[in-house]
Amino acid sequence: MARKTGSHSEITRPRIRDAALKLFARHGYAAVSMRQIASEVGIQAGAIYLYFEDKQALLFELMNTHMDDLHAAWAAVEKPDGPMNLLRTFTRFHIFYHIDRPDDVFIAYMELRSLEPENYAVILEKRRAYEQILEGILTKGVEAEAIELRDVRVTTKAVIGMLTGVTTWFREDGRLGRNRLERHYWRLLRRMLLGASVRA
Amino acid sequence: MARKTGSHSEITRPRIRDAALKLFARHGYAAVSMRQIASEVGIQAGAIYLYFEDKQALLFELMNTHMDDLHAAWAAVEKPDGPMNLLRTFTRFHIFYHIDRPDDVFIAYMELRSLEPENYAVILEKRRAYEQILEGILTKGVEAEAIELRDVRVTTKAVIGMLTGVTTWFREDGRLGRNRLERHYWRLLRRMLLGASVRA
DNA sequence: GCTTGATATGAACGCCCGTTCATATACGAT
DNA sequence: ATCGTATATGAACGGGCGTTCATATCAAGC
Numbered sequence: 134m135a136r137k138t139g140s141h142s143e144i145t146r147p148r149i150r151d152a153a154l155k156l157f158a159r160h161g162y163a164a165v166s167m168r169q170i171a172s173e174v175g176i177q178a179g180a181i182y183l184y185f186e187d188k189q190a191l192l193f194e195l196m197n198t199h200m201d202d203l204h205a206a207w208a209a210v211e212k213p214d215g216p217m218n219l220l221r222t223f224t225r226f227h228i229f230y231h232i233d234r235p236d237d238v239f240i241a242y243m244e245l246r247s248l249e250p251e252n253y254a255v256i257l258e259k260r261r262a263y264e265q266i267l268e269g270i271l272t273k274g275v276e277a278e279a280i281e282l283r284d285v286r287v288t289t290k291a292v293i294g295m296l297t298g299v300t301t302w303f304r305e306d307g308r309l310g311r312n313r314l315e316r317h318y319w320r321l322l323r324r325m326l327l328g329a330s331v332r333a
Numbered sequence: 334m335a336r337k338t339g340s341h342s343e344i345t346r347p348r349i350r351d352a353a354l355k356l357f358a359r360h361g362y363a364a365v366s367m368r369q370i371a372s373e374v375g376i377q378a379g380a381i382y383l384y385f386e387d388k389q390a391l392l393f394e395l396m397n398t399h400m401d402d403l404h405a406a407w408a409a410v411e412k413p414d415g416p417m418n419l420l421r422t423f424t425r426f427h428i429f430y431h432i433d434r435p436d437d438v439f440i441a442y443m444e445l446r447s448l449e450p451e452n453y454a455v456i457l458e459k460r461r462a463y464e465q466i467l468e469g470i471l472t473k474g475v476e477a478e479a480i481e482l483r484d485v486r487v488t489t490k491a492v493i494g495m496l497t498g499v500t501t502w503f504r505e506d507g508r509l510g511r512n513r514l515e516r517h518y519w520r521l522l523r524r525m526l527l528g529a530s531v532r533a
Numbered sequence: 534g535c536t537t538g539a540t541a542t543g544a545a546c547g548c549c550c551g552t553t554c555a556t557a558t559a560c561g562a563t
Numbered sequence: 564a565t566c567g568t569a570t571a572t573g574a575a576c577g578g579g580c581g582t583t584c585a586t587a588t589c590a591a592g593c
Contacts (some may be wrong), residue, residue: 145540161446163364165513167581179583180541188581218492243443246361287509287517291495296496309487325525343568367551377554380571388551 146184148174153191158236162192162247184331192244193252199237200259207266216274220326221319223270224296228315231300238300264293273328280326292322342430346384348374353391362392362447390442393452399437400459406430407466416474420526421519424468424496428515431500438500464493471526480526492522 152173157196167188171178185191210226212219231238241256246304248256268289282288296318303314352373356365367388371378385391412419431438440457448456468489474480477533482488496518503514 159446161361161363163361164400164447167578168579177542178581179543182582183540246359247364283520284517287514288521290498291518291521294498294501295380295491295495298490298498300495301489309484314487317484318491321488321491321525324527325521327524345570366549370548377572378551379573382552405571 145174145176146182149184149191150195151180154195154236154240156194157195157244158239161189162188162244176315186215189249189252192240192247193256195237196241196244196248196252196256197259199234199241200256200263203230203263204259207263216270216279217275217323220270220274220280220322224319224322225315227296228318229311231297232303232305232311235300242297262276264289267292274326282326284285288326292325295322337486342384345374345376345517347390349376349381349384350395354395354436354440357392357395357444358439361446362388362440389449389452392440392447393436395454396441396444396448396456397452397459399441400456400463403430404459407463415472416477416479417523420470420474420480420522423467424519424522425515427496428499428518429511431497432503432505434510435500438497442448442497443446467492474526488526492525494523501525 149170150160152170153165156170158171167178167181170191171181181191185194207223207226210222213222220256241260245256268285271280271282271285271289271292275282299314299318303309303311305311309317336412340351349370352370353365356370356373367378367381370391371381376523385394407426410422413422441460445453445456468485471480471482471485471489471492475482475485499514499518501511503511505511
Protein backbone atom coordinates (compact mmCIF):
# COMPACT_ATOMS: atom_id res chain seq x y z
CA MET A 134 0.00 0.00 0.00
CA ALA A 135 1.50 3.23 -1.13
CA ARG A 136 -1.03 5.76 -0.04
CA LYS A 137 -2.03 6.37 3.55
CA THR A 138 -5.10 4.31 4.20
CA GLY A 139 -8.11 6.51 4.17
CA SER A 140 -6.72 9.31 2.11
CA HIS A 141 -9.08 9.23 -0.83
CA SER A 142 -10.71 5.84 -1.00
CA GLU A 143 -12.42 6.14 2.32
CA ILE A 144 -13.68 9.55 1.42
CA THR A 145 -14.76 9.10 -2.17
CA ARG A 146 -16.57 5.80 -1.71
CA PRO A 147 -19.12 7.02 0.81
CA ARG A 148 -19.55 10.19 -1.19
CA ILE A 149 -20.54 8.12 -4.19
CA ARG A 150 -22.92 6.13 -1.98
CA ASP A 151 -24.54 9.26 -0.64
CA ALA A 152 -24.93 10.80 -4.07
CA ALA A 153 -26.46 7.62 -5.47
CA LEU A 154 -28.78 7.32 -2.50
CA LYS A 155 -30.07 10.82 -2.95
CA LEU A 156 -30.44 10.62 -6.72
CA PHE A 157 -31.99 7.14 -6.81
CA ALA A 158 -34.51 8.20 -4.19
CA ARG A 159 -35.34 11.39 -6.04
CA HIS A 160 -35.56 10.15 -9.63
CA GLY A 161 -35.44 6.37 -9.52
CA TYR A 162 -32.66 3.93 -10.34
CA ALA A 163 -33.33 3.66 -14.07
CA ALA A 164 -33.63 7.41 -14.52
CA VAL A 165 -30.27 8.22 -12.93
CA SER A 166 -27.05 7.91 -14.92
CA MET A 167 -23.59 7.11 -13.68
CA ARG A 168 -22.51 10.49 -15.04
CA GLN A 169 -25.07 12.27 -12.88
CA ILE A 170 -23.86 10.47 -9.78
CA ALA A 171 -20.24 11.24 -10.64
CA SER A 172 -21.07 14.87 -11.28
CA GLU A 173 -22.74 15.14 -7.88
CA VAL A 174 -19.54 13.87 -6.27
CA GLY A 175 -17.31 15.97 -8.49
CA ILE A 176 -15.52 13.14 -10.28
CA GLN A 177 -15.70 11.43 -13.66
CA ALA A 178 -18.07 8.54 -14.27
CA GLY A 179 -15.21 6.10 -14.79
CA ALA A 180 -13.93 6.64 -11.27
CA ILE A 181 -17.06 5.08 -9.78
CA TYR A 182 -15.87 1.74 -11.14
CA LEU A 183 -12.89 1.86 -8.80
CA TYR A 184 -15.33 1.42 -5.92
CA PHE A 185 -18.32 -0.43 -7.34
CA GLU A 186 -18.42 -3.19 -9.89
CA ASP A 187 -21.30 -1.65 -11.78
CA LYS A 188 -24.51 0.33 -11.36
CA GLN A 189 -26.42 -2.68 -10.08
CA ALA A 190 -23.82 -3.32 -7.36
CA LEU A 191 -24.24 0.27 -6.25
CA LEU A 192 -28.00 -0.13 -5.88
CA PHE A 193 -27.62 -3.46 -4.15
CA GLU A 194 -25.18 -2.08 -1.62
CA LEU A 195 -27.57 0.73 -0.75
CA MET A 196 -30.47 -1.62 -0.19
CA ASN A 197 -28.48 -4.34 1.50
CA THR A 198 -26.75 -2.14 4.04
CA HIS A 199 -30.07 -0.48 4.75
CA MET A 200 -31.62 -3.81 5.62
CA ASP A 201 -28.60 -4.86 7.67
CA ASP A 202 -28.57 -1.58 9.55
CA LEU A 203 -32.27 -1.93 10.23
CA HIS A 204 -31.81 -5.37 11.74
CA ALA A 205 -28.76 -4.28 13.70
CA ALA A 206 -30.60 -1.27 15.08
CA TRP A 207 -33.50 -3.40 16.27
CA ALA A 208 -31.08 -5.88 17.82
CA ALA A 209 -29.55 -3.04 19.79
CA VAL A 210 -32.86 -1.87 21.21
CA GLU A 211 -33.57 -2.78 24.81
CA LYS A 212 -36.57 -5.09 24.92
CA PRO A 213 -39.09 -4.69 27.73
CA ASP A 214 -41.12 -7.52 29.22
CA GLY A 215 -44.66 -8.23 28.09
CA PRO A 216 -46.05 -8.42 24.57
CA MET A 217 -47.78 -5.05 24.63
CA ASN A 218 -44.71 -3.26 25.92
CA LEU A 219 -42.65 -4.98 23.28
CA LEU A 220 -45.12 -4.02 20.60
CA ARG A 221 -45.01 -0.43 21.73
CA THR A 222 -41.24 -0.50 21.57
CA PHE A 223 -41.33 -1.97 18.08
CA THR A 224 -43.84 0.62 16.93
CA ARG A 225 -41.73 3.47 18.20
CA PHE A 226 -38.58 1.97 16.75
CA HIS A 227 -40.10 1.37 13.34
CA ILE A 228 -41.63 4.81 13.00
CA PHE A 229 -38.58 6.71 14.19
CA TYR A 230 -36.06 4.64 12.26
CA HIS A 231 -38.05 5.04 9.06
CA ILE A 232 -38.78 8.74 9.23
CA ASP A 233 -35.11 9.35 9.95
CA ARG A 234 -34.02 7.66 6.72
CA PRO A 235 -36.56 8.62 4.10
CA ASP A 236 -34.24 8.04 1.15
CA ASP A 237 -33.12 4.58 2.21
CA VAL A 238 -36.68 3.53 2.94
CA PHE A 239 -37.97 4.93 -0.31
CA ILE A 240 -35.38 3.04 -2.32
CA ALA A 241 -35.88 -0.15 -0.35
CA TYR A 242 -39.57 -0.13 -1.22
CA MET A 243 -39.48 1.29 -4.74
CA GLU A 244 -36.47 -0.27 -6.35
CA LEU A 245 -37.01 -3.91 -5.53
CA ARG A 246 -37.95 -4.44 -9.16
CA SER A 247 -34.67 -2.91 -10.31
CA LEU A 248 -32.69 -5.66 -8.61
CA GLU A 249 -31.37 -8.59 -10.56
CA PRO A 250 -32.87 -11.91 -9.42
CA GLU A 251 -30.08 -12.91 -7.04
CA ASN A 252 -29.95 -9.54 -5.33
CA TYR A 253 -33.72 -9.41 -5.25
CA ALA A 254 -33.86 -12.67 -3.35
CA VAL A 255 -31.39 -11.43 -0.76
CA ILE A 256 -33.26 -8.21 -0.03
CA LEU A 257 -36.65 -9.87 -0.02
CA GLU A 258 -35.48 -12.41 2.52
CA LYS A 259 -34.20 -9.67 4.84
CA ARG A 260 -37.45 -7.83 4.51
CA ARG A 261 -39.34 -11.00 5.29
CA ALA A 262 -37.19 -11.52 8.37
CA TYR A 263 -37.97 -8.00 9.52
CA GLU A 264 -41.71 -8.48 9.17
CA GLN A 265 -41.22 -11.75 11.00
CA ILE A 266 -40.15 -9.76 14.05
CA LEU A 267 -43.54 -8.08 14.20
CA GLU A 268 -45.34 -11.32 13.46
CA GLY A 269 -43.47 -12.96 16.33
CA ILE A 270 -44.48 -10.21 18.73
CA LEU A 271 -48.11 -10.50 17.72
CA THR A 272 -48.01 -14.28 18.05
CA LYS A 273 -46.61 -14.07 21.57
CA GLY A 274 -49.22 -11.49 22.38
CA VAL A 275 -52.01 -13.75 21.26
CA GLU A 276 -50.58 -16.69 23.21
CA ALA A 277 -50.35 -14.57 26.34
CA GLU A 278 -53.92 -13.41 25.70
CA ALA A 279 -52.75 -9.83 25.74
CA ILE A 280 -53.75 -9.49 22.11
CA GLU A 281 -56.88 -10.78 20.46
CA LEU A 282 -57.09 -11.32 16.74
CA ARG A 283 -58.08 -13.89 14.18
CA ASP A 284 -55.19 -14.03 11.74
CA VAL A 285 -51.68 -13.03 12.74
CA ARG A 286 -50.31 -13.07 9.20
CA VAL A 287 -52.85 -10.68 7.77
CA THR A 288 -52.72 -8.47 10.82
CA THR A 289 -48.96 -8.26 10.49
CA LYS A 290 -49.36 -7.02 6.93
CA ALA A 291 -51.98 -4.51 7.98
CA VAL A 292 -49.81 -3.13 10.77
CA ILE A 293 -46.69 -2.98 8.62
CA GLY A 294 -48.64 -1.16 5.92
CA MET A 295 -50.04 1.32 8.39
CA LEU A 296 -46.67 1.99 10.03
CA THR A 297 -44.62 2.17 6.87
CA GLY A 298 -47.13 4.46 5.18
CA VAL A 299 -45.97 7.14 7.59
CA THR A 300 -42.84 7.68 5.52
CA THR A 301 -44.87 8.72 2.49
CA TRP A 302 -46.45 11.76 4.09
CA PHE A 303 -44.67 12.67 7.33
CA ARG A 304 -42.65 15.88 7.26
CA GLU A 305 -40.49 16.78 10.23
CA ASP A 306 -41.55 20.40 10.01
CA GLY A 307 -45.23 19.58 9.64
CA ARG A 308 -48.16 20.15 11.93
CA LEU A 309 -47.37 17.09 14.00
CA GLY A 310 -44.15 16.33 15.83
CA ARG A 311 -42.68 12.85 15.70
CA ASN A 312 -43.60 12.11 19.30
CA ARG A 313 -47.23 13.04 18.92
CA LEU A 314 -47.27 11.08 15.68
CA GLU A 315 -45.92 8.01 17.37
CA ARG A 316 -48.38 8.28 20.25
CA HIS A 317 -51.26 8.63 17.85
CA TYR A 318 -50.29 5.58 15.88
CA TRP A 319 -49.79 3.62 19.06
CA ARG A 320 -53.25 4.56 20.26
CA LEU A 321 -54.77 3.31 17.02
CA LEU A 322 -52.70 0.16 17.06
CA ARG A 323 -53.51 -0.70 20.65
CA ARG A 324 -57.21 -0.38 20.05
CA MET A 325 -56.93 -2.45 16.93
CA LEU A 326 -55.24 -5.34 18.66
CA LEU A 327 -56.94 -5.44 22.01
CA GLY A 328 -60.03 -7.57 21.91
CA ALA A 329 -63.14 -6.46 23.77
CA SER A 330 -62.57 -9.14 26.38
CA VAL A 331 -59.06 -7.97 27.12
CA ARG A 332 -60.09 -4.37 27.16
CA ALA A 333 -62.85 -4.88 29.70
CA MET B 334 -63.11 10.51 -42.54
CA ALA B 335 -62.05 7.94 -45.03
CA ARG B 336 -61.71 4.82 -42.98
CA LYS B 337 -64.54 3.24 -41.09
CA THR B 338 -64.38 4.56 -37.60
CA GLY B 339 -63.00 1.94 -35.31
CA SER B 340 -61.13 -0.07 -37.86
CA HIS B 341 -57.60 0.34 -36.58
CA SER B 342 -57.41 3.41 -34.44
CA GLU B 343 -59.85 2.19 -31.88
CA ILE B 344 -58.07 -1.10 -31.68
CA THR B 345 -54.45 -0.01 -31.72
CA ARG B 346 -54.75 2.83 -29.22
CA PRO B 347 -56.02 0.74 -26.31
CA ARG B 348 -53.53 -1.95 -27.18
CA ILE B 349 -50.74 0.57 -26.76
CA ARG B 350 -52.28 1.67 -23.47
CA ASP B 351 -52.48 -1.88 -22.20
CA ALA B 352 -48.93 -2.68 -23.22
CA ALA B 353 -47.61 0.47 -21.58
CA LEU B 354 -49.60 -0.21 -18.43
CA LYS B 355 -48.20 -3.68 -18.11
CA LEU B 356 -44.61 -2.73 -18.88
CA PHE B 357 -44.54 0.43 -16.75
CA ALA B 358 -45.93 -1.53 -13.82
CA ARG B 359 -43.43 -4.32 -14.28
CA HIS B 360 -40.24 -2.38 -14.94
CA GLY B 361 -40.96 1.27 -14.24
CA TYR B 362 -41.53 4.19 -16.56
CA ALA B 363 -37.90 5.15 -17.04
CA ALA B 364 -36.80 1.59 -17.68
CA VAL B 365 -39.30 0.94 -20.47
CA SER B 366 -38.62 2.13 -24.03
CA MET B 367 -41.09 3.13 -26.69
CA ARG B 368 -39.67 0.33 -28.80
CA GLN B 369 -40.52 -2.23 -26.12
CA ILE B 370 -44.08 -0.98 -25.91
CA ALA B 371 -44.39 -1.02 -29.69
CA SER B 372 -42.94 -4.51 -29.88
CA GLU B 373 -45.47 -5.73 -27.32
CA VAL B 374 -48.27 -4.40 -29.54
CA GLY B 375 -46.65 -5.64 -32.74
CA ILE B 376 -46.05 -2.27 -34.36
CA GLN B 377 -43.14 0.10 -34.89
CA ALA B 378 -42.20 2.67 -32.27
CA GLY B 379 -43.08 5.56 -34.57
CA ALA B 380 -46.71 4.46 -34.79
CA ILE B 381 -47.24 5.18 -31.10
CA TYR B 382 -46.93 8.86 -31.92
CA LEU B 383 -50.10 8.68 -33.99
CA TYR B 384 -51.98 8.14 -30.75
CA PHE B 385 -49.93 9.81 -28.02
CA GLU B 386 -47.97 13.00 -28.16
CA ASP B 387 -44.98 11.52 -26.40
CA LYS B 388 -43.97 9.06 -23.71
CA GLN B 389 -44.95 11.41 -20.90
CA ALA B 390 -48.46 11.83 -22.34
CA LEU B 391 -48.79 8.05 -22.34
CA LEU B 392 -47.89 7.83 -18.67
CA PHE B 393 -50.15 10.72 -17.77
CA GLU B 394 -53.12 9.20 -19.55
CA LEU B 395 -52.65 5.96 -17.64
CA MET B 396 -52.54 7.69 -14.29
CA ASN B 397 -55.19 10.25 -15.05
CA THR B 398 -57.81 7.84 -16.32
CA HIS B 399 -57.07 5.60 -13.37
CA MET B 400 -57.84 8.41 -10.97
CA ASP B 401 -60.93 9.43 -12.90
CA ASP B 402 -62.18 5.86 -13.04
CA LEU B 403 -61.60 5.51 -9.32
CA HIS B 404 -63.68 8.58 -8.55
CA ALA B 405 -66.38 7.56 -11.00
CA ALA B 406 -66.57 4.09 -9.50
CA TRP B 407 -66.99 5.47 -6.00
CA ALA B 408 -69.62 7.92 -7.23
CA ALA B 409 -71.55 4.96 -8.63
CA VAL B 410 -71.57 3.07 -5.36
CA GLU B 411 -74.79 3.08 -3.40
CA LYS B 412 -74.18 4.84 -0.09
CA PRO B 413 -75.86 3.47 3.05
CA ASP B 414 -76.96 5.59 5.99
CA GLY B 415 -74.81 6.00 9.05
CA PRO B 416 -71.08 6.70 9.30
CA MET B 417 -70.04 3.18 10.21
CA ASN B 418 -72.03 1.64 7.39
CA LEU B 419 -70.57 4.16 5.01
CA LEU B 420 -67.08 3.44 6.27
CA ARG B 421 -67.63 -0.26 5.76
CA THR B 422 -68.77 0.42 2.22
CA PHE B 423 -65.74 2.55 1.54
CA THR B 424 -63.42 -0.09 2.96
CA ARG B 425 -64.90 -2.80 0.81
CA PHE B 426 -64.88 -0.55 -2.25
CA HIS B 427 -61.28 0.52 -1.77
CA ILE B 428 -59.92 -2.96 -1.19
CA PHE B 429 -61.79 -4.60 -4.04
CA TYR B 430 -61.18 -1.82 -6.53
CA HIS B 431 -57.47 -1.82 -5.78
CA ILE B 432 -56.81 -5.52 -5.83
CA ASP B 433 -58.65 -5.73 -9.14
CA ARG B 434 -56.29 -3.25 -10.81
CA PRO B 435 -52.84 -4.00 -9.45
CA ASP B 436 -51.00 -2.46 -12.39
CA ASP B 437 -52.91 0.82 -12.38
CA VAL B 438 -52.51 1.15 -8.64
CA PHE B 439 -48.84 0.31 -8.74
CA ILE B 440 -48.16 2.94 -11.37
CA ALA B 441 -50.30 5.53 -9.63
CA TYR B 442 -48.22 5.15 -6.49
CA MET B 443 -44.77 4.55 -7.94
CA GLU B 444 -44.56 6.84 -10.92
CA LEU B 445 -45.69 10.10 -9.40
CA ARG B 446 -42.10 11.26 -9.55
CA SER B 447 -41.93 10.50 -13.27
CA LEU B 448 -44.59 13.08 -14.01
CA GLU B 449 -43.71 16.51 -15.24
CA PRO B 450 -44.75 19.26 -12.80
CA GLU B 451 -48.08 20.13 -14.43
CA ASN B 452 -49.17 16.53 -14.72
CA TYR B 453 -47.92 15.83 -11.22
CA ALA B 454 -50.13 18.57 -9.82
CA VAL B 455 -53.19 17.17 -11.57
CA ILE B 456 -52.73 13.63 -10.27
CA LEU B 457 -51.82 14.72 -6.77
CA GLU B 458 -54.97 16.80 -6.54
CA LYS B 459 -57.13 13.86 -7.59
CA ARG B 460 -55.42 11.66 -5.06
CA ARG B 461 -55.96 14.28 -2.39
CA ALA B 462 -59.63 14.44 -3.32
CA TYR B 463 -59.89 10.68 -2.97
CA GLU B 464 -58.36 10.68 0.48
CA GLN B 465 -60.71 13.51 1.29
CA ILE B 466 -63.59 11.09 0.84
CA LEU B 467 -62.31 8.94 3.68
CA GLU B 468 -61.49 11.95 5.80
CA GLY B 469 -65.03 13.20 5.30
CA ILE B 470 -66.49 9.90 6.40
CA LEU B 471 -64.36 9.85 9.52
CA THR B 472 -65.25 13.43 10.34
CA LYS B 473 -68.97 12.72 10.06
CA GLY B 474 -68.45 9.65 12.20
CA VAL B 475 -66.77 11.66 14.91
CA GLU B 476 -69.49 14.29 14.82
CA ALA B 477 -72.17 11.63 15.14
CA GLU B 478 -70.16 10.10 17.99
CA ALA B 479 -70.08 6.80 16.17
CA ILE B 480 -66.32 7.10 15.90
CA GLU B 481 -63.91 8.24 18.56
CA LEU B 482 -60.46 9.52 17.71
CA ARG B 483 -58.13 12.40 18.38
CA ASP B 484 -56.89 13.46 14.97
CA VAL B 485 -58.88 12.82 11.84
CA ARG B 486 -56.09 13.82 9.46
CA VAL B 487 -53.53 11.44 10.87
CA THR B 488 -56.05 8.67 11.24
CA THR B 489 -57.03 9.10 7.60
CA LYS B 490 -53.41 8.60 6.59
CA ALA B 491 -53.10 5.56 8.82
CA VAL B 492 -56.22 3.95 7.38
CA ILE B 493 -55.28 4.74 3.79
CA GLY B 494 -51.85 3.26 4.38
CA MET B 495 -53.28 0.14 5.91
CA LEU B 496 -55.85 -0.36 3.15
CA THR B 497 -53.61 0.46 0.23
CA GLY B 498 -50.85 -1.76 1.54
CA VAL B 499 -53.05 -4.70 0.65
CA THR B 500 -52.14 -4.30 -3.00
CA THR B 501 -48.48 -4.98 -2.29
CA TRP B 502 -48.96 -8.48 -0.99
CA PHE B 503 -52.43 -9.79 -1.80
CA ARG B 504 -52.59 -12.57 -4.39
CA GLU B 505 -55.93 -13.74 -5.66
CA ASP B 506 -54.82 -17.37 -5.49
CA GLY B 507 -53.35 -17.03 -2.02
CA ARG B 508 -54.37 -18.50 1.28
CA LEU B 509 -57.02 -15.88 1.85
CA GLY B 510 -59.92 -15.06 -0.43
CA ARG B 511 -60.86 -11.46 -1.10
CA ASN B 512 -63.97 -11.63 1.04
CA ARG B 513 -62.22 -13.01 4.08
CA LEU B 514 -59.51 -10.45 3.55
CA GLU B 515 -62.01 -7.63 3.48
CA ARG B 516 -63.79 -8.89 6.59
CA HIS B 517 -60.52 -9.14 8.44
CA TYR B 518 -59.49 -5.62 7.58
CA TRP B 519 -62.90 -4.34 8.52
CA ARG B 520 -62.68 -6.01 11.91
CA LEU B 521 -59.33 -4.35 12.56
CA LEU B 522 -60.57 -1.01 11.32
CA ARG B 523 -63.73 -1.04 13.37
CA ARG B 524 -61.85 -1.78 16.55
CA MET B 525 -59.37 0.92 15.74
CA LEU B 526 -61.99 3.60 15.33
CA LEU B 527 -64.51 2.74 17.98
CA GLY B 528 -63.66 4.37 21.26
CA ALA B 529 -64.12 2.44 24.48
CA SER B 530 -67.11 4.58 25.36
CA VAL B 531 -68.86 3.79 22.11
CA ARG B 532 -67.98 0.15 22.35
CA ALA B 533 -69.37 -0.29 25.85
C1' DG C 534 14.64 11.66 -5.29
C1' DC C 535 13.01 7.71 -7.21
C1' DT C 536 9.76 4.00 -7.44
C1' DT C 537 5.31 2.14 -6.77
C1' DG C 538 0.67 1.64 -6.56
C1' DA C 539 -3.75 3.80 -5.40
C1' DT C 540 -6.60 7.15 -7.39
C1' DA C 541 -8.49 9.68 -11.17
C1' DT C 542 -9.01 11.35 -15.92
C1' DG C 543 -11.18 11.73 -20.41
C1' DA C 544 -11.73 9.72 -24.62
C1' DA C 545 -13.66 5.98 -26.78
C1' DC C 546 -16.77 1.76 -27.55
C1' DG C 547 -21.09 -0.11 -29.10
C1' DC C 548 -25.66 0.39 -28.09
C1' DC C 549 -30.20 2.08 -27.22
C1' DC C 550 -32.94 6.13 -26.39
C1' DG C 551 -37.21 9.42 -27.75
C1' DT C 552 -38.70 11.50 -31.59
C1' DT C 553 -39.32 12.91 -36.59
C1' DC C 554 -40.30 12.28 -41.30
C1' DA C 555 -40.54 10.88 -46.02
C1' DT C 556 -42.72 7.18 -47.83
C1' DA C 557 -45.83 3.15 -48.34
C1' DT C 558 -50.19 0.78 -47.68
C1' DA C 559 -54.96 -0.14 -47.55
C1' DC C 560 -59.56 1.00 -47.04
C1' DG C 561 -64.09 4.09 -47.26
C1' DA C 562 -66.17 7.47 -50.09
C1' DT C 563 -67.26 9.04 -54.55
C1' DA D 564 -61.71 2.76 -60.76
C1' DT D 565 -59.97 6.56 -58.44
C1' DC D 566 -59.14 9.50 -54.84
C1' DG D 567 -58.25 10.96 -50.14
C1' DT D 568 -56.86 9.96 -45.85
C1' DA D 569 -56.11 7.25 -41.66
C1' DT D 570 -52.72 4.17 -40.49
C1' DA D 571 -48.19 2.29 -40.43
C1' DT D 572 -43.37 1.67 -41.78
C1' DG D 573 -38.41 1.98 -41.31
C1' DA D 574 -34.63 4.78 -41.63
C1' DA D 575 -32.55 8.56 -39.65
C1' DC D 576 -31.41 12.28 -36.09
C1' DG D 577 -28.77 13.87 -32.16
C1' DG D 578 -27.80 12.47 -27.86
C1' DG D 579 -27.12 9.90 -23.64
C1' DC D 580 -26.28 5.39 -21.81
C1' DG D 581 -23.04 1.85 -19.01
C1' DT D 582 -18.64 0.47 -19.26
C1' DT D 583 -13.58 0.05 -20.53
C1' DC D 584 -8.95 1.49 -20.93
C1' DA D 585 -4.69 3.81 -21.87
C1' DT D 586 -2.80 7.40 -19.61
C1' DA D 587 -1.88 10.87 -15.96
C1' DT D 588 -1.32 12.36 -11.20
C1' DC D 589 0.34 12.25 -6.70
C1' DA D 590 1.38 10.76 -2.01
C1' DA D 591 3.97 7.15 0.72
C1' DG D 592 7.95 4.04 1.32
C1' DC D 593 12.56 3.17 0.32
